[in-house]
Amino acid sequence: xxxxxxxxxxxxxxxxxxxxxxxxxxxxxxxxxxxxxxxxxxxxxxxxxxxxxxxxxxxxxxxxxxxxxxxxxxxxxxxxxxxxxxxxxxxxxxxxxxxxxxxxxxxxxxxxxxxxxxxxxxxxxxxxxxxxxxxxxxxxxxxxxxxxxxxxxxxxxxxxxxxxxxxxxxxxxxxxxxxxxxxxxxxxxxxxxxxxxxxxxxxxxxxxxxxxxxxxxxxxxxxxxxxxxxxxxxxxxxxxxxxxxxxxxxxxxxxxxxxxxxxxxxxxxxxxxxxxxxxxxxxxxxxxxxxxxxxxxxxxxxxxxxxxxxxxxxxxxxxxxxxxxxxxxxxxxxxxxxxxxxxxxxxxxxxxxxxxxxxxxxxxxxxxxxxxxxxxxxxxxxxxxxxxxxxxxxxxxxxxxxxx
Amino acid sequence: xxxxxxxxxxxxxxxxxxxxxxxxxxxxxxxxxxxxxxxxxxxxxxxxxxxxxxxxxxxxxxxxxxxxxxxxxxxxxxxxxxxxxxxxxxxxxxxxxxxxxxxxxxxxxxxxxxxxxxxxxxxxxxxxxxxxxxxxxxxxxxxxxxxxxxxxxxxxxxxxxxxxxxxxxxxxxxxxxxxxxxxxxxxxxxxxxxxxxxxxxxxxxxxxxxxxxxxxxxxxxxxxxxxxxxxxxxxxxxxxxxxxxxxxxxxxxxxxxxxxxxxxxxxxxxxxxxxxxxxxxxxxxxxxxxxxxxxxxxxxxxxxxxxxxxxx
Ligand SMILES: [Zn+2]
Ligand SMILES: [Zn+2]
Numbered sequence: 001x002x003x004x005x006x007x008x009x010x011x012x013x014x015x016x017x018x019x020x021x022x023x024x025x026x027x028x029x030x031x032x033x034x035x036x037x038x039x040x041x042x043x044x045x046x047x048x049x050x051x052x053x054x055x056x057x058x059x060x061x062x063x064x065x066x067x068x069x070x071x072x073x074x075x076x077x078x079x080x081x082x083x084x085x086x087x088x089x090x091x092x093x094x095x096x097x098x099x100x101x102x103x104x105x106x107x108x109x110x111x112x113x114x115x116x117x118x119x120x121x122x123x124x125x126x127x128x129x130x131x132x133x134x135x136x137x138x139x140x141x142x143x144x145x146x147x148x149x150x151x152x153x154x155x156x157x158x159x160x161x162x163x164x165x166x167x168x169x170x171x172x173x174x175x176x177x178x179x180x181x182x183x184x185x186x187x188x189x190x191x192x193x194x195x196x197x198x199x200x201x202x203x204x205x206x207x208x209x210x211x212x213x214x215x216x217x218x219x220x221x222x223x224x225x226x227x228x229x230x231x232x233x234x235x236x237x238x239x240x241x242x243x244x245x246x247x248x249x250x251x252x253x254x255x256x257x258x259x260x261x262x263x264x265x266x267x268x269x270x271x272x273x274x275x276x277x278x279x280x281x282x283x284x285x286x287x288x289x290x291x292x293x294x295x296x297x298x299x300x301x302x303x304x305x306x307x308x309x310x311x312x313x314x315x316x317x318x319x320x321x322x323x324x325x326x327x328x329x330x331x332x333x334x335x336x337x338x339x340x341x342x343x344x345x346x347x348x349x350x351x352x353x354x355x356x357x358x359x360x361x362x363x364x365x366x367x368x369x370x371x372x373x374x375x376x377x378x379x380x381x382x383x384x385x386x387x388x389x390x391x392x393x394x395x396x397x398x399x400x401x402x403x404x
Numbered sequence: 405x406x407x408x409x410x411x412x413x414x415x416x417x418x419x420x421x422x423x424x425x426x427x428x429x430x431x432x433x434x435x436x437x438x439x440x441x442x443x444x445x446x447x448x449x450x451x452x453x454x455x456x457x458x459x460x461x462x463x464x465x466x467x468x469x470x471x472x473x474x475x476x477x478x479x480x481x482x483x484x485x486x487x488x489x490x491x492x493x494x495x496x497x498x499x500x501x502x503x504x505x506x507x508x509x510x511x512x513x514x515x516x517x518x519x520x521x522x523x524x525x526x527x528x529x530x531x532x533x534x535x536x537x538x539x540x541x542x543x544x545x546x547x548x549x550x551x552x553x554x555x556x557x558x559x560x561x562x563x564x565x566x567x568x569x570x571x572x573x574x575x576x577x578x579x580x581x582x583x584x585x586x587x588x589x590x591x592x593x594x595x596x597x598x599x600x601x602x603x604x605x606x607x608x609x610x611x612x613x614x615x616x617x618x619x620x621x622x623x624x625x626x627x628x629x630x631x632x633x634x635x636x637x638x639x640x641x642x643x644x645x646x647x648x649x650x651x652x653x654x655x656x657x658x659x660x661x662x663x664x665x666x667x668x669x670x671x672x673x674x675x676x677x678x679x680x681x682x683x684x685x686x687x688x689x690x691x692x693x694x695x696x697x698x699x700x701x702x703x704x705x706x707x708x709x710x711x712x713x714x715x716x
Contacts, residue, residue: 096537218471236664263499265471282473308477308503325474325481325503 031092031105032355032396035075037064038387039348039364044077044088045385046108049355049394052371052383058110060086063346065391067123069130069145072395074111078120078132085115085123085132087148090395103399113148115141122167126216129170140168140177142197156197164189167214169221169232169239174202176221176232176239178211188212192223192230194239206230206241210254215267217260220281222267224255229267231281247285250277259300263307266324270297273341276312278324289327294318296341301352303359306374311359313350315341319361321377331377335370336363348390355394364388432456433568437483439494440467441688442547443513443556445698447487449582450560454571458483460500463690466662467493468538472500480504484567487560490514493544511563513556517546520615527612527627545613545686549620550590553698557582589699593706597621604713608649608657608677610668613685623709626654628667646675656680656712661695662687680712 032049042060047053062082068075073093077086091108094101118136125131128145139157147153158175160166162185166178174196178189189211194202208225215222221232221239228245246254255269255277271277273296280287293314300312300322310322312329317338321331339349348364358380359372369389371381434455438444444459451457458479461467467489480486481504488494490512501510519542526539546552561579565572606624614625626648649671657672659665659682672679683705684695695701 100539219469237666263471264477264503265473278474280474283475287475306503307499325477 027401028398029103029105029401030356030396030398031103032358032394033090033092033108034353034355034360034369035066035068035088035090035393035395036362036369036385036389037066037077037391039063039390040388042079042082043387044075045389046088046090047369047383047385049358049360049396052369052381056108058086058088060084063390065123066393067125068393068395069125069128071128071145072397074145074148075393075395076123076130076132078123080119080121080135083116083118083120085120087111087113089149092396094397094399101397101399103397103401105401111148112151113153115153117141118163121165122214124167124169124214124216126170126221129172131168131170131175133166133168134163135165136163138163140175142168142170142175158195158197159199166211167223169214169216169223171234171239172237173197174237174239176223176241178208178223179205191225192241194241202238203240206243208243210256212256213258213269215258215260215269217262217267218265220260220265222258222260222279222281224258224269226254229255229258229279229281244279244281244284247288249285250288250290259302259310261302261307261310261324262304264324268300268302268310268322268324270300273297274314276300276310276322278310278322278327291322291327291329293320293329294332298339298341298349299351301354301359303354303374305354305356309374311352311354313352313361315339315349319352319359319372333372333377333379335361335372335379337365339365348388351390351392353392353394355396356398360392360394362389362392364390433571434564435482435484436564437479437486437508439486439488439497440465440686442686442698442701443487443489445688445696446513446553446557446560450557450575450578451564452574452578454568454574455564460496461687463688463693463696464661465687467686468495470494470496472496472503476500477503480508481506483508485563486510487563488512489544489546491519491542491544491546492538492540495538509563509567511559513559514544514546514552515559517552517555518549519543519546520619522612522615524612543612543615546616547698548614548616548685550586550593550702551620552616554583554586557586585699589702593621593702596706596710597623600710600713601715603653604655604715606652606654607680607709607713608654608668608671608675609683609685610658610660610663610665611685613660614683617705624652626652628671646671649675649677658683658708658712660685661689678712681708683708 034047034049036045042062044058046055061084062079064077064079075088089109091106093104117134121135122133132141139159142156143153160177162180164180164185166189169176179191181187181190191207193205208230210226213224223230231242231244232239253272258269267279269277274293276291278289295314295316298313303309312320317336319333319335320329323330351362353360357374361370369383373380432455436455436457438447438459440461441463460476461470486508522543561575564575609625612627657668657677658680661684684701689695694704
């Protein structure tokens, strides 16, 4: 029984909570790996982010967009132009025990699994459930991360009526899928609906004209459209969709690329070429905040470790730190030469990933990676990487490694 | 319930009546953040209109699984006092505090309470059919006994007094009044439950949130467990539980307001036990529900238990 009220300062409590240790005979271990896709030759390089050393390189069929799962155990390489999706076991696994997590580190391994189909595009993962969209097919495919890691993906499908550039969000027994434009399926989708895997629609279709871009944050998933966001929550496991309109106070515009906060429940999206919008859905109309950028945006990312911050790279070669509470750019750092947003959308330009205390930025023109310390916001290292290093994801973290 | 809930519960702030001689203005003296709905009600009982109160985790929501929002961070950044349960109940707290950079006082309301060790070192939560282990060597659900609720309330009154001496007599008066309400509630619960025979005092709930209630009022609650932390609540685990149920004179199965009822419904079906209704475990209901305050929550839970467990 405790004897007195402990009114500690918040800072002291944060330290106490942050330093929860497991058992005396265990050691803390930290491991971060970068997966970098090359746009010149179709490969993915696996890099030890601490040692800045190449661990392995995998040949692909074509340039890849990379997606990591929330567990960090798998990275998917979507090769749209080649109609292929490859999977890599990252070799880093966490086992959560509530007050601490165990970390297991093995060699990364390219899995002997490949999905083939017409123009694979948007990839969405939530809690181990995966939806892979194919722009050229009239059904979306669903499978679990576990089945991929076990080498036997069990694929379920949901009919989407007409092939289009859309998106599916996976749940255990349901999916949310975009609805093709009935007049012209090559246009942006017009809304979304909940379906199950037996071909049924659940509830009403929800309008979302010009739907493009999706992201998850906490228990919510969001789809962006011209009128606002569709916010998907679950009620007893069944997804429910609500439309959250852009408030009249925002200027003309909409988001078409969304990211979700980790550790803080919010969304951040593009809003025209030189602005970002930060959205806190819990605040309704009040929850929208614009961020003005000095020049056009090249890429942006959220920080899963320092949840108050996101980063955006602009075409003048600068990386900026965004305070998602104030909506301000609090720090800026020149990292590369200029990268014009004129030209093809898929030209290799810098991409951002956060690996522990480092923000890693690819620099395809200079054939290297830049490492920026997330706390000091100074460049601390570079790593040469031949080719055109483009898309990048980071997996890893700290955990307890048990010794028997 | 709409998910686009407004987090702030703004209290009326009148700018007109700030007369120089008034000991207390109409502007709230303290900015208080409560981590979840039950603490929000306690703070409201003690603070009344002297405080501006914000709650982080809303009604019917699972605090363990909560992801804070930018608005929560701003509320904590501006707070004078943050009231928390402690005992690792608020898993989001460290992140929230770090992001806020706040120097508010954090008051842990379970300090001085009678705390139960958790023999399993934690309990499971269910997200759909997925079991998530919440490790806590001390059981955090202390509010489920009314005598502990008295400790929460007394800690709140002390914290408010320390931070706002001018309001102390008001806080103490509120505490005395509310403490009497709680004492009557405690007596009432004991009296009602004493009518249940020994053979009708065991029930199944989704997660182990009722061990304090068990301990204080002499009922037994079983919850699906025994799974490894990596597994989902598989058919085999449920089968094991059902074998136990036959042996233990279980009378009913209860759903919980903060989580999916799918798993407990499956257990009820397979064990051929009746569903006894919904218990409020880790959160109040919304204002329109049956448990918008702590007192209403405890009374509703007891009424639900009595109606399901009273012999036919
Ligand atoms: Zn797209
Ligand atoms: Zn609980």
